Each structure stands twice: as structure tokens, then as C-alpha cells.
Amino acid sequence: MERQKAEAVIKQNILYRKIILALSASVLVIAVLLLIFGIKYGKTKRSLKSVTAEKAAAEQSLSERESSFADEKSSMSGEISKLNEQISMKKEQEIKSGGEKTVYLTFDDGPSPNTPRIIDILNENGVRATFFVKNGDKYNGYMKNITESGNKIALHSYTHDYSKIYVSEEAFFDDLQKISDLVYDETGVRTNIIRFPGGGSNTISRKYSVGIMSNLTKDVKEK
Numbered sequence: 001m002e003r004q005k006a007e008a009v010i011k012q013n014i015l016y017r018k019i020i021l022a023l024s025a026s027v028l029v030i031a032v033l034l035l036i037f038g039i040k041y042g043k044t045k046r047s048l049k050s051v052t053a054e055k056a057a058a059e060q061s062l063s064e065r066e067s068s069f070a071d072e073k074s075s076m077s078g079e080i081s082k083l084n085e086q087i088s089m090k091k092e093q094e095i096k097s098g099g100e101k102t103v104y105l106t107f108d109d110g111p112s113p114n115t116p117r118i119i120d121i122l123n124e125n126g127v128r129a130t131f132f133v134k135n136g137d138k139y140n141g142y143m144k145n146i147t148e149s150g151n152k153i154a155l156h157s158y159t160h161d162y163s164k165i166y167v168s169e170e171a172f173f174d175d176l177q178k179i180s181d182l183v184y185d186e187t188g189v190r191t192n193i194i195r196f197p198g199g200g201s202n203t204i205s206r207k208y209s210v211g212i213m214s215n216l217t218k219d220v221k222e223k
Helices: 002-097 115-124 142-148 169-187 212-222
Strands: 105-110 129-134 152-157
Touching (some): 002 105, 105 115, 129 142, 129 169, 142 169, 152 169
Parallel strands (some): 105 129, 129 152
8 A cells, every 4th residue: 555655656757757848848949939039020120220210311312413413403403594694685686786896695603514515595585605614523535525516615714713723823823734634634725814813903813923913914914
């Protein structure tokens, strides 16, 4: 009788151990699954943040491009409007004077993105103009468009930086020679027609060298 009780207790202990082992295994599996899920969730979250950041950067870039395009469009519209006004004034003056007087159209600070459109408008109206150019970097190729379309090209400045060109007479003529060489490289044309940055009677030059404009205008005429 005692032996049977002992065997029953042993069997019961074995059963308890099996149950505990099964529960432990289940807990371990659940822990592993939670760990895997946590890793995948973390990667997904980081990936989502990366995609969100890329989207924000793309939207910002698009917004900046749209803003730049709008600025260029506005600038071009202003140039075209100004050109149309000048052409209208020229035609009115020719009508009033019987065509005896001459109006000279000039454009400064090109070449720019607007240059081809300006040339087209001039061609459409049978009008020619003089372009006083500076270094337009990626738009320098438009200098050839100016000369090939029958318009005149003249010199304005290479840098158009008052603080550099008006610091001395030597600095001014160095800058002038650079734009002259650039025009020749782009068009094969040498021109001695110039327009001072800021105008021939500007006062901004006094900030960098007092009396320089008087000397420059004299030197330019002599050269």
C-alpha cells in the first residue's frame, strides 16, 4: 500500500515537471517572437522615418525650384514689358518725326536667361539693339546669339563688383580687358564700346576711390 502511494507521488512529480518544462518552453518561444517583432518594428520605424525625411527633402527641393522658376518668369516678364514699351516709343517717335530721329535700344548686365526671348522680340519687330554684357557664366553662349542676330555687343564689366573695379584705375582696366577677351572668345568680335557699371557719372565709385570716375572717363576717351 505504501509502495503504491510512493509510485503515485513520483508520477505526480514527473507530471508537474513536464508541465513546468512545457510552460517554460512556451514563455521562451513567446519571448523570442517578441524580440523578433521588436527588431522588425524598429527597422520598419527607422525606414519610415527615412522615407518621411526623403519626402520632406523632395518637397522642399520642388518648392525651391518652383520659387526660382516663378522669380525667373517674373524677371522675364518685366524685361519683355520694358522692351515692348521701348519699341512702342520708338515707333511713335518715328511716326511723329517722319522717321528722321533715331532711338538706340540698349540692354545691360546680360547675357541672362531672358536674352534669347529679347532677341526674338527684336527680330519680330525688325529692331536692333546694343547689349552691354558682363560675365554671365553659363549664359555666355548667348553672346554669339546677340551678334549672329544682327545686334551689337559692347562691354560693361566682367565682375560688375564695384568694390573691385573702382578701387583703382588699374583694377578697372584689368576687369575691362577680361570682359573684352571673353566677348572675343565667345563671338570673335572685338569692340571698344563700353558702359561704366553704375553709369558714367556714378557716385558709388567714390566709396572706393575718390575722383576715379574723372580719370577713367578721360583715360577711356584717350584709349
